[in-house]
Amino acid sequence: MKQSSRINVNLMKDYNKQLVLRTIQKHGPISRVEVANRIDLSRPSVSEIVSILIEEQWIEEKSSEVKVRGRQPIPLDINKEKKVIIGLEIGAYSTKVIVSNLKAEILNEIAIEMDVHKNPNEMIEYLGNQINLITERYKANQIEVLGIGVGMHGLVDTEKGENIFAPNLGWKNVQIKSILEKITQLKVLIDNDCNSAALAEMWFGQGKDESNFISVIVDYGVGASIINNGSIFKGSHHVTGQVGHITIDPDGPLCSCGNYGCLETLTSETAILKKVKRKLKIGEKSSILNQKDNIEDLTIDDFYIAVNKGDEFCINITHEVARNLGLGFTILINLFGPRFIVLGGSLTKISDALIPIIKEVIQLKVMGEEAKHTPIITSGLGDDLYTIGAASLIVEDIFSLPRPNK
Ligand SMILES: [Zn+2]
Incomplete structure (x- = not known):
């Protein structure tokens, strides 16, 4: 009995220490009083934990920016140096x-x-x-x-x-x-x-203040990850989030997974580039041809440039990609009801052309009036994602x- 209550005290201390550290990580610079208010812990307890965290070099005191008379609350933040x-x-x-x-x-x-x-x-x-x-x-x-x-x-x-x-x-x-x-x-x-x-x-990007959202990445492949109650929904068999391998068109192209018409075969960078080349080779016209002498030398970056310059041929392909992504997003929204979906990966380079069409598909197909307006936002982490x-x-x-x- 005694031992188990001892364990509980230790666990509680660890928990509170972790809670204080996590609050400062997420919301720093933040004063001791604000930490105490946010996590509903007494001010003396917060102060005691803060002293330990400073000693262990997890956090540090910053100088107060506002200079007014009287005692200033000292802002605390993560120690970035140690x-x-x-x-x-x-x-x-x-x-x-x-x-x-x-x-x-x-x-x-x-x-x-x-x-x-x-x-x-x-x-x-x-x-x-x-x-x-x-x-x-x-x-x-x-x-x-x-x-x-x-x-x-x-x-x-x-x-x-x-x-x-x-x-x-x-x-x-x-x-x-x-x-x-x-x-x-x-x-x-x-x-x-x-x-x-x-x-x-979740820690540094668009999901910083959200505990239920979905992150979808589109570049050489297509994948999703579901953040549920502040942690990754893992499911079983290591396959959760393989949205790239949902069948969109059973008569579509062969996929690396062995199936036909997976979302990835219609929306990945490789799929886009293949489609661009195939269409140009049967005589379709595009300003993208000004970027390389030979169709085979075109790269996905040439495509992104052409889209952002407003090339009609490339924008039409982007819209097709967006419609297929919209189908994938619809499935995710109907299954998980995320607060929002954040799009990451190289395709964010053309997100201005993609997102309005993805939203159109979602409006048409998702169940429920509120869910139809699920925000689709672009990752701000760029190449460092x-x-x-x-x-x-x-x-x-x-x-x-x-x-x-x-
Ligand atoms: Zn597949």
């Missing part, structure tokens, strides 16, 4: 490594070329050694490296810390977590890049509240 995180985005062609502070400010960034012919284990070992070279510099300056977050495409087993299948690299069951942990001696967390991107939105997402896996681990069964 603790950093590594974010690793394993891509098909190159892997990006960032060092970020706890406010998702990128302090250092390098790109490492991927050798697809190399054994995946060797490749991960190589990445681990490169990370060691980076972290040594921080450690030498008494800066604590809190861990490595890894985001990658395909199916990922987060518990085992291995990838199940990454089609663009051909990797299967690579023990990424254990290899990296052995080499770097740091905590490693791995997840699918859609999930990690959704965490980036995946790397900040990877780092956010560690942020989530640090700042999430302790759960009894964890």
Whole structure:
């Protein structure tokens, strides 16, 4: 009896400490009084916890900006100098490594070329050694490296810390977590890049003040992640969020997954570029042809430029893509009723042309008057979405509240 109440006191203390830290992370700069009001904890308790957090270098006191007479509340914020995180985005062609502070400010960034012919284990070992070279510099300056977050495409087993299948690299069951942990001696967390991107939105992006929303990424593939009550809805079998493989047209193109007419085959960058080339080759006219001498040399960036210049041919293709995305979004809204959907990935470069049409489809097809007006917004994290997402896996681990069964 005595022992269990002791455990409860400790758990409560941990919980409150975590609650204070999380509140300062999300809402800093913030005074002790404001923290106490937000989380309904007594001011002396908040002050006591704040002293510990300052000593442990999680947070720091900032100087008050407003200068008036009398005693000023001292704003508290995350200590940006003393603790950093590594974010690793394993891509098909190159892997990006960032060092970020706890406010998702990128302090250092390098790109490492991927050798697809190399054994995946060797490749991960190589990445681990490169990370060691980076972290040594921080450690030498008494800066604590809190861990490595890894985001990658395909199916990922987060518990085992291995990838199940990454089609663009051909990797299967690579023990990424254990290899990296052995080499770097740091905590490693791995997840699918859609999930990690959704965490980036939740901690640092459009979802900062929301606990129920969906993040959809469209670039070389299409994927979604559902944030439900402030955490990722994981489901079973590691397939949750594979919205890119919902069948939109059973007579459509063959997909990398083996099915026909998946959303991805109609809306991914690869699909768009294929369609552009095919149509141009049968004589359709477009100003995009001014950008390259040969149709085969056209890139997806040429397409984005042409759309934003108002090229009719490219805008028509964008609208077709948007209509198909609208069908996918309709399914997501009808199933999960998110507060909003945030669109990330390269296609956000043409979101001004995409989003009005996606909204039209949603208005026509979604059930319920309120849900028909579900906001569709664009991610503000741009090209850093995946790397900040990877780092956010560690942020989530640090700042999430302790759960009894964890
Ligand atoms: Zn598919």
